[in-house]
Amino acid sequence: MARKQAKRRKQQKAHKVTLPSFPWRKLSALLLAIAIITLSYQFSAELLNQPIRAITIEGPFQRVSALQIEAAISDELASGFLSANLSAIQEMLVALPWIDQANVVRRWPGNLEISVTEQIPAASWGESGLLNTRGELFVSAARHVPAELPRLSGPEGQYPIVATRYLDIREKLLHTGLDVRRVHVDARGAWEMTLANGIDIRLGRRDVGERIQLFLDVAVNIISRHESEIEFVDMRYSNGFTIGWKNGSRASARDFETEGSGLVAGIIE
Missing domain, CATH: 3.10.20.310 (membrane protein fhac)
Structure with missing residues (x-):
């Protein structure tokens, strides 16, 4: 009998189930972390919404x-x-x-x-446009265009090309005492400049870049010596240029051969 009772107790012990303990510490840590994140988010949101003082x-x-x-x-x-x-x-x-x-x-x-x-206006474009020192059109319809600004004009949309050339010429003229007052490109693509002293420079439609360079290399020196007497400089020649005098008189042409270049400038007297 005693053996049967002992065997029964052993079987009861064998079938006894031990439940795992609940991880209260981990749950508490998780809840605490969630609370901190929530509060941090709310605080950050309030901080983000603070007005500019x-x-x-x-x-x-x-x-x-x-x-x-x-x-x-x-x-x-x-x-x-x-x-x-x-x-x-x-x-x-x-x-x-x-x-x-x-x-x-x-x-x-x-x-x-x-x-x-x-912005610093460097020149005007057309009737009411303003160009900055980089040749960018920053105002297309200014209420007031300062009278002292150089005036650039040409076909619509051509201001980048005109402005770039103007700025380049102006920079290269700084050491000469001359300055450009006006640059105009007509509908046919012919270029013309007017210096601050009133002398017109006619560049035409072809080889404008080369003619500008010839003007800078050669014609500028002649203009500097005869500035008060010259009315225009016509660069529209394949091997030189002509100069027209203010008195309008025409006589035999004197040729000025440029040093080292072989180019000839016919001066209309």
């Missing part, structure tokens, strides 16, 4: 005011201090007609610093 705008303002700048970017400023897209703000500023460059930075805790550089 102040805007500092720096720059020499002649054509654009600080109020115009702030109005142009007002929609982006409404998104908040950290949410504001600085690249988008910069693009909005540069899109303004008279803004050449812009820089935008954040200053903690809630300030935006904006610095701008205005």
Whole structure:
């Protein structure tokens, strides 16, 4: 009998199931991590939505005011201090007609610093266009075109070519004391320049680049010596150029042979 009871107790022990302990520590750590992440997200969201407290705008303002700048970017400023897209703000500023460059930075805790550089008009294009020092058309319909600006004109859409040549010629004339006042390209593609002293330079339609170079290499020296007497310089010749005098008199032509080039300039007296 005792053996049967002992055997029964052994069988009961054999069928006893031990349940695993619940991982309360791991669950607590997980819940804590979730809570921290949630709070961090809420805090970050509130921080992102903090309004911009102040805007500092720096720059020499002649054509654009600080109020115009702030109005142009007002929609982006409404998104908040950290949410504001600085690249988008910069693009909005540069899109303004008279803004050449812009820089935008954040200053903690809630300030935006904006610095701008205005366009510098180097010449006019057509009736009311303005070109900057890089030959870019930054205003196509200016209300006022400064009278002192050199005037460039030509067929629609040709301003990059005209402006590039004008800027190149102007730079090469700096050491001569001469300057270009006007450059015009007509509908046929014929080029003509007027210097600041009133002398017209006729370049024609063909080989304009070579004729400009001849003008710079040779004709400029003659113009410098006879500036007050010359009315025009006609570069439309295959082997030289002619010069017309202000008195309009015509006599026998004197030939000026250029040193080392073999080119001849016929001077109409």
